[in-house]
């Protein structure tokens with residue numbers, strides 16, 4: 286075999302970087318769980334003993350964790366004082382739940398892929414699906430926290446205004462369905478912003494609906510938000526002005542059936558908003574860091590979820606606009622356009 290030494294070195298450099306990131310994913314999870322990032326960001330610079338004291342954890346473990354974090358570039362280390370700290374950029378990504386770039390929930394998502402890996406390995410052999418109801422608990426909370434970052438900073442400010450005529454309807458009082466709502470993060474954000482509107486969140490996973498109900502109650506939104514267990518093809522018709530699918534249409538086995546149901550349940554001049562992972566239409570145009578994350582999530586979560594349901598279309602998380610347009614068209618939603626986008630999301634508007 287003719288091996289190019291430079292290519293091999295470059296590839297090994299990349300692989301060691303990836304192995305380091307993979308090994309550190311569990312450290313990210315426990316730093317989030319134990320409040321280590323938050324304490325360091327709020328009270329640093331700190332020694333390992335000071336951080337352990339502040340978080341009620343054992344110094345020897347914290348010292349090793351901090352060393353790995355500093356080697357990862359997730360925290361800074363000052364050799365002269367022996368203290369660790371986080372700069373504003375590191376804190377925004379890892380310690381501040383409300384920041385526009387918070388990634389602190391990623392550890393829970395990675396955890397879910399490993400906990401559920403035996404089921405997915407079996408599914409590779411059998412070709413069968415693995416439904417959302419068979420997944421580990423950390424997937425549900427991890428998903429809600431991971432997506433909240435984008436929804437909190439874009440949904441009310443940019444995505445809804447990008448839809449034709451929807452903002453005025455919401456301000457005046459509209460009927461909104463949030464299909465595949467999970468823990469209802471998007472539902473709550475819209476309900477907080479538009480008190481005259483009424484919101485119905487639907488999901489086929491009862492555990493998620495229970496959690497969504499409780500959080501809406503705690504947020505004092507019960508007067509305008511209701512959550513019910515329903516699939517995307519069974520929720521009741523209500524002349525909705527807006528039907529939303531946040532990062533879930535591609536998880537469904539029968540997205541065309543879901544679009545047909547939108548057609549039947551929405552007002553004639555209503556709008557369907559599809560928030561989908563950003564993707565280009567051609568595989569080779571998604572070979573970038575975002576595509577890499579989404580194809581992996583799609584393999585471990587979205588594709589098995591879809592294959593578990595009837596039809597099992599398995600669009601995948603990188604379906605892209607052209608395929609989604611075709612799904613909407615087959616469901617009878619003929620007017621279709623890209624309303625806006627972020628590096629992580631396509632915001633698509635579909636109308637009858």
Ligand SMILES: C[S@@+](CC[C@H](N)C(=O)[O-])C[C@H]1O[C@@H](n2cnc3c(N)ncnc32)[C@H](O)[C@@H]1O
Nearest residue numbers: 417432465466467488489490516517531533537
């Ligand atoms: C990736 S999660 C997104 C959850 C939520 N929309 C969010 O953005 O945080 C996908 C959701 O779709 C739901 N789902 C999948 N297939 C469904 C179906 N056929 N009908 C209703 N909900 C479904 C799952 O239970 C899960 O809550």
